[in-house]
Amino acid sequence: MTQDTVTLPHATADAEVAEFAAIADDPFTPPAGSALWRRDFLLGAATASYQIEGAVNEDGRLPSIWDTFSATPGKVLAGDTGAVACDHYHRWEADLDLLTRLNFEAYRFSIAWPRVMDEAGRPNAKGIAFYKRLLERLKEKGIRTFATLYHWDLPQHLEDRGGWLNRDTAFRFADYADLMSRELSGLVDAWMTLNEPWCSAYLGYGNGHHAPGLANGRYATQAMHHLLLGHGLATSALRANDPASAKGIVANVGRGTPDSPSEADVRAARRFEVQHNAWILDPLLKGEYPEELFALWPGAEPLVLEGDMQTIAAPLDFLGINYYFRTNVKSDGANGFIEVPLEGVERTQMGWEVHPDGLRDLLIGFSRTYENLPPVYITENGMASDDRVRDGQVDDAQRIAFLKRHLAAVDAAIAAGVDVRGYFVWSLLDNFEWAFGYERRFGVVHVDYDTQVRTPKRSAELIARFLARRRALDGA
Ligand code: IFM
Numbered sequence: 001m002t003q004d005t006v007t008l009p010h011a012t013a014d015a016e017v018a019e020f021a022a023i024a025d026d027p028f029t030p031p032a033g034s035a036l037w038r039r040d041f042l043l044g045a046a047t048a049s050y051q052i053e054g055a056v057n058e059d060g061r062l063p064s065i066w067d068t069f070s071a072t073p074g075k076v077l078a079g080d081t082g083a084v085a086c087d088h089y090h091r092w093e094a095d096l097d098l099l100t101r102l103n104f105e106a107y108r109f110s111i112a113w114p115r116v117m118d119e120a121g122r123p124n125a126k127g128i129a130f131y132k133r134l135l136e137r138l139k140e141k142g143i144r145t146f147a148t149l150y151h152w153d154l155p156q157h158l159e160d161r162g163g164w165l166n167r168d169t170a171f172r173f174a175d176y177a178d179l180m181s182r183e184l185s186g187l188v189d190a191w192m193t194l195n196e197p198w199c200s201a202y203l204g205y206g207n208g209h210h211a212p213g214l215a216n217g218r219y220a221t222q223a224m225h226h227l228l229l230g231h232g233l234a235t236s237a238l239r240a241n242d243p244a245s246a247k248g249i250v251a252n253v254g255r256g257t258p259d260s261p262s263e264a265d266v267r268a269a270r271r272f273e274v275q276h277n278a279w280i281l282d283p284l285l286k287g288e289y290p291e292e293l294f295a296l297w298p299g300a301e302p303l304v305l306e307g308d309m310q311t312i313a314a315p316l317d318f319l320g321i322n323y324y325f326r327t328n329v330k331s332d333g334a335n336g337f338i339e340v341p342l343e344g345v346e347r348t349q350m351g352w353e354v355h356p357d358g359l360r361d362l363l364i365g366f367s368r369t370y371e372n373l374p375p376v377y378i379t380e381n382g383m384a385s386d387d388r389v390r391d392g393q394v395d396d397a398q399r400i401a402f403l404k405r406h407l408a409a410v411d412a413a414i415a416a417g418v419d420v421r422g423y424f425v426w427s428l429l430d431n432f433e434w435a436f437g438y439e440r441r442f443g444v445v446h447v448d449y450d451t452q453v454r455t456p457k458r459s460a461e462l463i464a465r466f467l468a469r470r471r472a473l474d475g476a
Contacts, residue, residue: 013473020469027400028462029469035414036407039474042144042422043467044106045099045444046380048151048195050082051431053112055089059126062114064153065163065204066434069211080437086429087452089130095454096137098445099428102460103467106144108379108424109134110151110195113176119157121175128183135187146379146424147188148250149177149234151195152210152434159212164200164223170230177234181241188245191238192320192379193231196252197280200227209435218300221293225302228283232311250320250379251280253366255358259330259340268329268337271296277362285370287313295335315372318421320379323359323406325352346398349384349440354402356409363413363420375419381406382426384433384440387457394446394457403459425463429454 018032030036036043050066070081088095099107115127131147138145150173158169177193194200203210206220231249238247256272258265271292278290287309294301325348329337346354359381367373383402387394407423414420430443438449444460447453456464 016473020473024466024469026462026465027397028404028459029466030404030407030411034408034411035420036411037470037473039470040421042106042377043104043463044108044144044146044422044424045102045104045428046108046146046424046426047088047428047431048110048148049112049115050085050151050153051427051433052086052088052429054082054084054087056083058089059115059130060118060124061112061127062118063156064112064114065156065159065211066153068156068159069213072213075211075213076435077437077439080432080439082432084449085432086447086449088429091452092130092134093137095429096134096141096143098454098456099143100141102444102456102464103471104143104428104463105467106146106189106422106424107138107428108146108148108192110148110153111180112153113150114153114155117155117176117179119155121172121179123179123183128180131180131184132187135184139187144189145187146190146192146377147180147184148192148195149173149180150193150200150230152200152204154211163212164205164226165214165219167226167229170226170233173230174233174237178237178241181238185242186244188242190246190248190318190377191242192248192250193234193238194227195250195320195379196322197224197227197231197249198252198276200224217297221297221300221302224279225304225308228280228312229308231284232308232314235314235316236311246317248316248318248320248374248377249284250322251277251284252322252324252380253277253281253362255323255326255355255362256337257326257328257358259328262331264331264333265329268331271335272327272329272337277366281319281366281370283309283312284316284319285313285372298335316374318375318377319373320377321363321366322380322426323362323378324350324381324383326355326358327353348398348402349386350436352383354383354405356402356405358409359406360409360412360416363410363418364416367413367416367418373419375421377421378410378423380424380426382442382444384442387430387441387446389446389448389455392455394455396444396457396459399444399457399459400462403463 201224208215254276258269
C-alpha cells in the first residue's frame with residue numbers, strides 16, 4: 001500500500017476543487033484546501049463480523065462469547081442477538097456492490113475467529129473461503145482491504161478455558177493470525193490485530209457490560225495484558241507470512257476534560273485519559289504501562305513475564321484510532337474521576353456528546369507524547385441516530401454535520417503536522433450495536449431488519465458525490 005504523500009494531480013485541480021467546493025450546495029463537501037481532496041487520503045467504511053454477518057450456525061462456525069452473552073436474559077436490549085443481524089454472510093455480494101456504488105475506496109471488516117478454526121486449531125475451509133471470496137471481490141473492485149482479526153467474537157471454547165484471563169489465549173490468537181495470514185496473504189492491504197482492546201478488557205472483564213460479562217478491576221488489567229501480548233505475537237506471524245501488507249492495531253480513544261480548572265479536576269481529567277488511552281498506547285509505543293494507572297487502580301498490576309513488553313512494543317506500520325465523544329470529569333475526592341455530564345451540549349442517540357475538537361486535540365497530543373507514533377488511520381468515527389425511511393429516503397442531517405465537523409478536525413490535525421492517512425466511517429450498515437442491540441443505528445445505509453432492504457441515507461449520497469468528484473479531478 002502506498003504511503004507517499006501526493007499533492008493534487010494536475011495544475012488545474014486547485015481551481016476545480018475551489019469551484020466545486022463553492023458551488024456544491026450540500027452540507028458535506030469539504031472546503032478547497034482540505035487534505036480530504038487528496039486522492040491518497042483514503043475514505044472508507046467499516047463493519048465488524050458479529051455485528052453484520054448473522055449465519056451463526058452455518059458452515060462450521062462455532063459459538064462465540066457474544067452468542068452466549070446475547071442469549072443471556074438481561075444482557076442485551078430487547079433480547080437482541082447477532083443470529084441474523086444484516087444477513088451479510090448471504091448478502092455480501094450485494095453489500096459490496098453497494099459499497100462500490102457509494103464510491104468508498106477502502107473497506108474495513110473483521111474476520112470471525114470462530115468461523116475459521118475449530119477447537120483443535122484446525123482450519124475450517126468453508127469459513128476461510130467466505131473471507132477469501134470477499135477479499136478477492138474487493139480487489140477486483142479496486143477497493144483497499146483493511147482486515148481486523150479480533151473484533152470481540154472470541155470462540156466460546158476459549159472463554160471456557162479462561163478467555164483473555166488465560167495467558168494461553170494470546171498464543172491461540174497468534175496461531176489464528178498465522179493461519180489467516182497464510183491463507184489470505186496478498187489479499188489484505190492492512191491487517192489490524194485487535195479492535196479496541198479497552199472495550200474487550202474493561203467492558204468485558206472489568207465491568208461486565210460486554211461479553212463475557214465478568215466484573216473485576218484486577219481481571220481487566222490482566223485481560224488487557226494478554227490481549228496486548230496476543231497482538232505482539234500475532235504481529236510477528238503477520239510479518240512473516242504477509243510481508244507486503246501493513247500491520248497495525250486499533251485503539252478507541254477518549255477525550256477527558258476537567259469540570260473546573262482546579263488541580264484536582266485537571267488531574268482527574270488526565271487520569272481519565274491515562275485509563276482510556278495511555279493504558280493501551282504506552283505499552284504499544286513505550287513498552288511500559290503508565291504508573292498513574294495503578295494510582296487509579298492500586299494493586300491491579302498484571303502479571304508480566306520477561307520479554308512480554310518487548311513483544312507488545314514491536315514496531316507498528318500504522319495505528320488505528322476510533323473516536324466518538326468527550327467526557328467531562330471531576331475529581332472523586334480520592335485518586336480517580338467521576339463524570340459530570342455537561343448541560344446544553346449536542347448529543348447523539350447514544351447520549352454521547354458531539355465534540356469534534358476532542359479528536360483534533362487527541363491526535364495532536366499523541367503526536368507530541370509519542371515520538372514514534374506511526375501513521376494514523378481514523379478507523380472508526382460516526383454516530384447513532386433514530387433514522388427512519390420516509391418516501392424511500394433517510395434524511396440524517398445530524399450525521400452529515402457530525403461527519404463534516406469530524407473530518408474538519410482531522411484536517412486540522414493534519415495541518416498541525418499529524419500524519420493521518422485516512423478515515424473510515426462507522427458504519428457502512430446499521431447493525432447489531434452490542435449491548436444496545438438493533439435500536440441504535442450507526443450506518444450510512446439504513447437496514448430494515450424485517451426485510452433486509454438497504455436504503456442509503458442522505459449522508460451516504462453526499463459522501464458518494466464528493467468521492468466521485470474527487471476521483472474525476474484525478475482523472476481516474
Ligand atoms: O459498534 C461499535 C464498534 O463495534 C466498535 N467501536 C464503537 C462502535 C459504536 O459503539
